[in-house]
Amino acid sequence: MTHVTADALYELLPAIYRIRDAEQGGPLRALVEVLAQQGRLLEADIERLYDNAFIETCDEWAVPYIGDLLGVRNLHALGEVVGFSQRARVANTIAYRRRKGTATMLEQLATDTTGWPARAVEFFELVATTQHTNHPRLHNHRAPDLRDADALELIDTAFDRVAHTADVRRIASGRGRHNLPNVGLFLWRLEAYPFEIPVEARPVTEPPDGRYWLHPYGLDAPLFNREQTEDEISHLAREVNVPGPLRRRPLFEELANRRAAWEGGDEPAPLFFGEPPVVEVHLDGAALLPEQVLVCDLSDWTAPAPTTHVHPEHGPAETRVSVDPVLGRLVVLGPPDPARVEVGYAHGFPGDVGGGPYDRAGSLAEALPPEPDGLPLVPDWSASVSRSGGPSSPAVDAHFTSLLDALTGVPGTPGWADQPAGSVGVITIDDNASYPEALTGTTAIVVPDGSRLVVVAAGRAEDGSPEPTERRAHLRTDVEVIGTAPFASATPGTLVLDGLLVEGEIRVRGAYEPAPGDPRVPASLGGLRVAHCTVGFQDPDAPVGLRVSPDVDLVADAVLAAEANRELVLDLDHALCGPLEVPETARGVRLRDSVVQHADTALAGPGAGPAPTNGPPATIERCTVFGEVRVREMALGSESVFIDRVTVDRLQSGCVRFSYVPPGSLTPRRFRCQPDLALRRRAEALGLRSAAELDPAERTRVLRRLRPSFTAVRYGEPAYAQLAASAAEEIRTGAEDGAEMGVWSLLKQPQRIANLHASLGDYLRFGLEAGLLFAS
Structure with a gap:
């Protein structure tokens, strides 16, 4: 409890000063309030001195x-x-x-x-x-x-x-x-990232025939153990204490022992199926007991017949599903077929990038920056979305059961489309469910001039504010975005997507109809921030990503059509994305701590066939880019790994530093980039004046050794975009601070290893x- 208050300090002043101060409007009182505020800060700092004496409580x-x-x-x-x-x-x-x-x-x-x-x-x-x-x-x-x-x-x-x-x-x-x-x-x-119920299993066929993938994209992906904490320093880690891929045999044996204990009326000893279990299944909202789950090899989708086990007190329990933790598959055993299959499990990934269930509080603070006076930005309209349809928080204006309803509104409850231009809106998706509704065409996301819309996968605090932790909503279709700001607007709208798993493509259209039946006119979106999202990996072998379409064929004047989205700034932050196609007329692209992947072109302007045009000015920091990069200007390329050729039009401005740039690339000046640095050092070791004098065979050996190698390059594999242990040391420690180049520079793995x-x-x-x- 603080003892420094404005009232206490003011009462210490002589009464004559307080009387004179009241007659003059209270300037002395205002000064005392400022002094009291600083006194409270000093008092809090003194109280922290005691806490800072102990390692458990110190800053x-x-x-x-x-x-x-x-x-x-x-x-x-x-x-x-x-x-x-x-x-x-x-x-x-x-x-x-x-x-x-x-x-x-x-x-x-x-x-x-x-x-x-x-x-x-x-x-x-x-x-x-x-x-x-x-x-x-x-x-x-x-x-x-x-x-x-x-x-x-x-x-x-x-x-x-x-x-x-x-x-x-x-x-x-x-x-x-x-x-x-x-x-x-x-x-x-x-790391093992746990997904809590409800995560909807993906049916193999439509309508469902009892076969499901646990991955929302319908991929074979291993399940990971939810590691149990070791309580004593004298305890040696076992399989249950580490976040490794699950094996079939120990899970099968534990469940078999549980069923035997169930029939004998004994209390089973939990191991992998404690609280919480490594795999949890709900059928039509009803949770299955671990004894009702079988573990087997579902490589050919063949599951055993269901069995019944009778408890002396609780009665019979029939096995209802079979799960393969190695492939991430599930089969429902026999009728009745459920209408909804929900699962809880954990998947493995190197770090907090892409759509995942981890804390993103810092990202949300960047999506809702404070007002110019420093006060928090208060949304003009807020809504929550969840498939359960639960009651909304008192601080939320509306609650919806689908994202489409939150955007367009329903009878009696206005949505984002009903808000006036210039509004700030926040839509929080409160669960891990899948949302199949189409967000294209007439149901696209529209951001008016001067407006700001934030769509975030998040929970809710008691006061109604979003808490972006342990949520990852899944959008099963493409997403279209339309900014309606007129040409040369000073305040075009902004859209923020945070914490989402977008299965299809994100398209930013450059034209819209002012009214039904009117000809389409060019318009602009001011900013698109895609943070902690996964975009476009429905087919990992042929991903789609984010495309800015000028809609030239829909606008009569092609010259005006080229002006569409001229003010657009694309910000990709901690994201996994397929190819980027952004016209060179856009204001810019900024990539941070992200992975961009495509076999042919990873970043360029839209074009026909294998020869896309160049993209807009780009800033790329701590990214891994699979595919060719073609941009008009690169203001900064830092601590990144470019797997294929980089082509920059303007070579006199910008720079590339502490990055891997493939031979043959055209970039601005480079500083401590590979393989240039390794070639130069090899030439110096051989007594040559420059790398150009290296023997072709020697040059080839250096280039082969420096070529980045990865544990996995296909989305869906746990170690996606992780540098292999056999990668060259110059790549693994080539960032400015000694970390590795690329997206996982944020993990500081070389520093951790050096400390050990x-x-x-x-x-x-x-x-x-x-x-x-x-x-x-």
């Missing part, structure tokens, strides 16, 4: 200072990584020293230092050796048990239990493993050597 800036008192030094700061702190690393330092050299301690050190789940493996325990009869190790057999299918499935993983012959190569190089001095630290770099290497030497036992092994 983030104080963590390195407390760590320095314990001798925790020489660690890279990772404050830019969302959700990660060195707080645990410092807090557990004394516990590390008490358990120095043990496997569980090394495992906890790896987790706290990198932020990645880890498992320590003492490989000398798995070396096949001749054992002394007085000290037999019963768990170590020279030959594996061929009847133990579970152990055979785990060979060469972090949970391998089979003995191996000795490998004399060094584990620090990443090549050797099984040797007496070796300790391996397996690290899971992929710097810490291991202080805690390894004498004679042992540790190696880092990436499990994902």
